[in-house]
Amino acid sequence: MAKVRVAVLVAGLAFSVYGVVQLLAESWGDLLHTGVWLGAGVVGHDALLSVAVIGVGATTALILPTYTRAPVAVGLIVLGTVTLTVAPTLLGLGAEPDNPSLLDRPYGLGWLMFVGLVASAVAFTSWRARPSRRSDRSRRPGGRHPRSRRRPDPA
Secondary structure, three states: OHHHHHHHHHHHHHHHHHHHHHHHOOOHHHHHHHHHHHHHHHHHHHHHHHHHHHHHHHHHHHHOOHHHHHHHHHHHHHHHHHHHHHHHHHOOOOOEOOEOOOOOOOHHHHHHHHHHHHHHHHHHHHHHHOOOOOOOHHHOHHHOOOOOOOOOOOO
Protein backbone atom coordinates (compact mmCIF):
# COMPACT_ATOMS: atom_id res chain seq x y z
CA MET A 1 0.00 0.00 0.00
CA ALA A 2 2.88 2.34 0.75
CA LYS A 3 4.29 1.80 -2.75
CA VAL A 4 0.98 2.82 -4.30
CA ARG A 5 0.86 5.97 -2.18
CA VAL A 6 4.40 6.90 -3.16
CA ALA A 7 3.61 6.27 -6.85
CA VAL A 8 0.48 8.45 -6.67
CA LEU A 9 2.42 11.16 -4.83
CA VAL A 10 5.24 11.14 -7.40
CA ALA A 11 2.75 11.25 -10.29
CA GLY A 12 0.86 14.13 -8.67
CA LEU A 13 4.04 16.09 -8.07
CA ALA A 14 5.19 15.49 -11.66
CA PHE A 15 1.89 16.77 -13.05
CA SER A 16 2.03 19.77 -10.72
CA VAL A 17 5.55 20.68 -11.82
CA TYR A 18 4.52 20.30 -15.47
CA GLY A 19 1.52 22.59 -14.89
CA VAL A 20 3.62 25.25 -13.16
CA VAL A 21 6.22 25.16 -15.95
CA GLN A 22 3.49 25.55 -18.57
CA LEU A 23 1.88 28.37 -16.60
CA LEU A 24 5.13 30.28 -16.19
CA ALA A 25 5.73 30.05 -19.95
CA GLU A 26 2.62 32.22 -20.52
CA SER A 27 2.54 36.02 -20.56
CA TRP A 28 1.99 38.10 -17.43
CA GLY A 29 -1.56 38.91 -18.48
CA ASP A 30 -2.42 35.23 -18.55
CA LEU A 31 -0.82 34.77 -15.14
CA LEU A 32 -2.96 37.59 -13.74
CA HIS A 33 -6.14 36.07 -15.19
CA THR A 34 -5.15 32.67 -13.84
CA GLY A 35 -4.60 34.15 -10.38
CA VAL A 36 -8.00 35.85 -10.44
CA TRP A 37 -9.62 32.60 -11.63
CA LEU A 38 -7.94 30.61 -8.83
CA GLY A 39 -8.88 33.21 -6.22
CA ALA A 40 -12.49 33.30 -7.39
CA GLY A 41 -12.59 29.50 -7.23
CA VAL A 42 -11.41 29.49 -3.62
CA VAL A 43 -13.82 32.24 -2.61
CA GLY A 44 -16.68 30.62 -4.51
CA HIS A 45 -16.01 27.28 -2.88
CA ASP A 46 -15.42 28.50 0.65
CA ALA A 47 -18.00 31.27 0.76
CA LEU A 48 -20.81 29.78 -1.30
CA LEU A 49 -20.57 26.07 -1.94
CA SER A 50 -19.37 24.92 1.48
CA VAL A 51 -21.96 27.06 3.27
CA ALA A 52 -24.70 25.62 1.04
CA VAL A 53 -23.54 22.04 1.64
CA ILE A 54 -23.40 22.56 5.41
CA GLY A 55 -26.87 24.16 5.37
CA VAL A 56 -28.40 21.35 3.33
CA GLY A 57 -26.65 18.75 5.49
CA ALA A 58 -27.89 20.29 8.72
CA THR A 59 -31.41 20.61 7.37
CA THR A 60 -31.57 17.03 6.17
CA ALA A 61 -30.14 15.80 9.48
CA LEU A 62 -33.06 17.46 11.27
CA ILE A 63 -35.75 16.29 8.85
CA LEU A 64 -34.76 12.85 7.56
CA PRO A 65 -34.60 9.57 9.47
CA THR A 66 -31.14 8.22 10.17
CA TYR A 67 -31.28 5.41 7.62
CA THR A 68 -32.05 7.78 4.72
CA ARG A 69 -29.33 10.33 5.39
CA ALA A 70 -26.48 8.55 3.58
CA PRO A 71 -28.43 7.78 0.38
CA VAL A 72 -29.79 11.33 0.25
CA ALA A 73 -26.32 12.79 0.78
CA VAL A 74 -24.88 10.67 -2.04
CA GLY A 75 -27.78 11.61 -4.30
CA LEU A 76 -27.34 15.32 -3.60
CA ILE A 77 -23.60 15.11 -4.26
CA VAL A 78 -24.18 13.32 -7.57
CA LEU A 79 -26.91 15.77 -8.63
CA GLY A 80 -24.88 18.80 -7.60
CA THR A 81 -21.78 17.66 -9.43
CA VAL A 82 -23.60 16.74 -12.62
CA THR A 83 -25.70 19.91 -12.54
CA LEU A 84 -22.63 22.12 -12.18
CA THR A 85 -20.97 20.23 -15.01
CA VAL A 86 -23.88 20.58 -17.44
CA ALA A 87 -25.05 24.03 -16.33
CA PRO A 88 -23.58 25.82 -19.38
CA THR A 89 -25.42 23.42 -21.67
CA LEU A 90 -28.67 23.69 -19.73
CA LEU A 91 -28.46 27.49 -19.77
CA GLY A 92 -27.67 27.54 -23.48
CA LEU A 93 -24.30 29.20 -23.06
CA GLY A 94 -22.46 28.73 -26.33
CA ALA A 95 -25.50 28.61 -28.59
CA GLU A 96 -25.08 30.83 -31.61
CA PRO A 97 -27.93 32.16 -33.75
CA ASP A 98 -26.02 31.64 -36.98
CA ASN A 99 -25.45 27.92 -36.21
CA PRO A 100 -28.75 26.28 -35.16
CA SER A 101 -27.10 22.87 -34.85
CA LEU A 102 -25.40 23.91 -31.60
CA LEU A 103 -27.38 22.97 -28.50
CA ASP A 104 -30.37 21.88 -30.56
CA ARG A 105 -31.65 19.10 -28.28
CA PRO A 106 -33.90 19.11 -25.20
CA TYR A 107 -31.07 18.98 -22.68
CA GLY A 108 -33.35 20.09 -19.84
CA LEU A 109 -35.53 17.03 -20.38
CA GLY A 110 -32.47 14.78 -20.26
CA TRP A 111 -31.38 16.42 -17.03
CA LEU A 112 -34.85 15.93 -15.53
CA MET A 113 -34.72 12.27 -16.51
CA PHE A 114 -31.33 12.01 -14.77
CA VAL A 115 -32.81 13.67 -11.65
CA GLY A 116 -35.61 11.08 -11.72
CA LEU A 117 -33.10 8.26 -12.03
CA VAL A 118 -31.05 9.54 -9.09
CA ALA A 119 -34.19 10.13 -7.01
CA SER A 120 -35.33 6.58 -7.77
CA ALA A 121 -31.96 5.18 -6.74
CA VAL A 122 -32.05 7.21 -3.50
CA ALA A 123 -35.61 6.07 -2.74
CA PHE A 124 -34.76 2.41 -3.42
CA THR A 125 -31.58 2.55 -1.34
CA SER A 126 -33.42 4.27 1.51
CA TRP A 127 -36.17 1.67 1.32
CA ARG A 128 -33.62 -1.14 1.49
CA ALA A 129 -31.87 0.49 4.47
CA ARG A 130 -35.02 1.01 6.52
CA PRO A 131 -35.21 -0.84 9.81
CA SER A 132 -37.25 -4.00 9.77
CA ARG A 133 -40.59 -3.92 11.57
CA ARG A 134 -40.48 -7.57 12.51
CA SER A 135 -38.55 -8.71 15.52
CA ASP A 136 -35.05 -9.90 15.04
CA ARG A 137 -35.72 -13.43 16.28
CA SER A 138 -34.16 -15.02 13.25
CA ARG A 139 -30.87 -13.31 13.99
CA ARG A 140 -30.66 -14.45 17.60
CA PRO A 141 -29.19 -17.78 18.68
CA GLY A 142 -32.05 -20.13 19.50
CA GLY A 143 -34.56 -17.91 17.71
CA ARG A 144 -35.56 -16.07 20.88
CA HIS A 145 -36.22 -12.39 21.28
CA PRO A 146 -33.94 -10.88 23.97
CA ARG A 147 -36.88 -9.76 26.16
CA SER A 148 -38.89 -12.96 25.86
CA ARG A 149 -39.08 -15.31 28.81
CA ARG A 150 -38.48 -18.96 28.38
CA ARG A 151 -41.38 -21.01 29.60
CA PRO A 152 -40.58 -24.28 31.27
CA ASP A 153 -41.36 -27.41 29.33
CA PRO A 154 -44.47 -29.18 30.68
CA ALA A 155 -42.65 -32.48 31.00
